[in-house]
Amino acid sequence: MVKIALKAEKIVKKFPGVVALDHVTFDLKESEIHGLVGQNGAGKSTFVKILNGIYHPDGGRIFLNGKEVMIKNPIEARKFGITLVHQEVTLVPYLTVAENILLGKMPLKNKILVDWDALFEYAEKTLEELGADIDPKTKVKELSVGEQKLVQVARALAERAQILCFDEPTTALTPMEKESLFQIIKNLKNSGKSVIYITHYIDEIFEICDRVTILRDGKKIATENVSEVKPEEVVKMMLGREVSSFYVVRKGEAVGASRKPILEVKDLSTIPEKAHGVALKNISFKLYEGEILGVVGLLGAGKSELGKALFGMEKIINGKIIMDGKEITIKSPYDALKHGILYAPENRQLEGLIPEMSLKENITITTLDEISRFLGVINVKKEREIASEWVKKLGIVAPSLNVKVSNLSGGNQQKVVIAKILQTKPRIIIFDEPTVGIDVGTKVEIRKIIANLSKQGISVILLSSDVDEVLSLADRIITLVKGELTCEMVNKDVSKDEVISLICKAGGINVVS
């Protein structure tokens, strides 16, 4: 009988406006690698953050080796032997590997001076145990991202962790580094430790995990033995997010010769602006007037990068953007706005809203010229009128127009972003995961808003990893895999399985359906 190292029972976690975890029950055996998969907003990160004391659950119980525990903070979690290996590298770049491994518990001589010999000896031993070939005396900034990841693991071991949680550890690694990390994770398992492995790459689950738990919108869908389940079944459980009634069906009116393309992208290639970004390679497609073009792909396929490239936020190294038959250059969002192209970012908090400003000020920020009079003096009355009109039209729930936008729920925040975009009378709107992280009711409303846009002649590029959302809304669909456009199709008689198999190649597996 295998011992259960950790059991979480009916964990509930609520954030304003959204239930992040809805009675999730989970167990982890000794010497097990347990995969945790789900799309953005599924709750995987929230779950491990609760196990590590970073968040506190609103309900549910956690048992360690059969005993109920309260994990108040990360320091306590470490005392219990639970450690999180963060997705980002959380090391001090200018210190040596050894210092980073033993940060906070340096061996001391006479209680004052650092015992450097003991420090390096201990670090070396830990690294050897891991099978990692790294000199403990090098500075962390001189290591590759993969090596830095291994140092993070070494640090977890130095903390005598029994349960290690890996949050998307391979995102920035080369295939070689990935292999050595996997070997190390297997070694950990063989030495009796338990591992929770979060990923969105399905192939990794099948490479190293024993069991896999699938989360979707904060709910546990299933826990399966990896040997008894097929990759496409896991993907289906991950993506088929909601009951069909939550989708707004808008089967495409015929698009084609009768309509003219408003935007044409030719051979677009980019260099990513962000460290973990994806480079786009020779992307070409057309967007027609009043059309919804769905762009699907898993995380890391380059959807956001495509949206941002058209909005002047990625570095374009090659290719043309043609609007109304004329080539245009877009170097900044300011340029894009002048051409009537707008972008609704996935990360509303960081890129969409100005948290300290009021609801009304956030709505009118895109059209300050329109509400200002001579010498740029703002017409306060007109501003109020515009804001209250959008509040009514989009059904934004807020105590007043002057409420700080950071106090609104995720769904209402998304509506504010849509309002400020529509206020500019755009011709093309790029929606980046418009319904991630918001409650189901508002999701439906937002899908209705998007469906209605095309009636007004606005073209939409819908970037989404929710296949059902794209299938129900889009006229045409293009699929992205690791920065490349793999398929373009009219959304007619396309099945969900087909689309899933096309985007799954992103994870390096071929799904035969």
Next chain:
Amino acid sequence: MSHKNRNLEKKSTSQSITGFFKSFLEFEESKPLIALITLFAGSSIISPHFLTWYNQRILLLQMAPLAMLALGETAIILMGSIDLSPGSVMALSGTVAAIALIYWHMPVGVAAIIGMLTGAICGLINGLLITKAKIPSFVATLAILVAGRGMVLIITGGMPVVGLKPFTFLTSDIAFLPSMVWIAVLATILLYFLMKMTKIGREVYAIGGNEDAARYSGVNADLTKIIIFTMAGILYAISGLMMNARLEVAYPWTGWGYELDAIAAAVLGGVQLTGGVGSTLGSVMGAYILTLITNILILLGVNPYYQWVVKGAILAIAATVLTRGLRYVK
């Protein structure tokens, strides 16, 4: 029955008082205003000379140049940037205006305009260094702080420019107060209006609040930064002219360390150094508080060196009150 009613009445008055107090606290400048009123009342009690027309006049005269610096600095801090150059820019502008008057024999009005242009150019250079050369504002304005002071020393040869009597039109009275006090009042009103009621002011708050989101909303952030830095340069220059008028001499070391007073005024005024929160009006209150501290210590005959210690202590207290509730700060 009637007893009960009276009780209810009592409750409602106390509620309306707390209600009033709550809505007062929501008012952006409430904290600096409370500090200002407290210090003002306290000073009036401990020194009989404080609350006299003569002393208040001096206080306002001393405060006016700092208020101009604080206004410019605050507009910049609200964008999430910082400006270390005010002291040097005010000195350079004042000196250039003085040289135009004395050595180039220009009328005082033209000399003043040349001084303001000098300030505008310094501000413009700051703005261009930040937006085009992409140097962080701390470093770019540090460069101007150092180079600007160097320029002053070069053009004056380290010697003061004397005989600036014509500049005293700024210290002569209009409607009971020196004209430069009225200029500071006017600038305060104008800046408040500019920041709260106009397009560019809204853009300043948006950039300070979340520059990414502001840019995604089509705000031309680079242009806004250049304009605001240039405007601040002009305000610093006016401050320099005020110093010329007050001292009738342009000292090469005028404004040495004043950038820190300007930043301190903003902090005392409730302006958040990360940008997006606060108001220019608060900073002017902060400037008044700083001047008041110097003033009352002189009136009490305290060793003038103590003023720095007291200012520092008040700054630390104010900052503690303002950052309460934050998880951690850097």
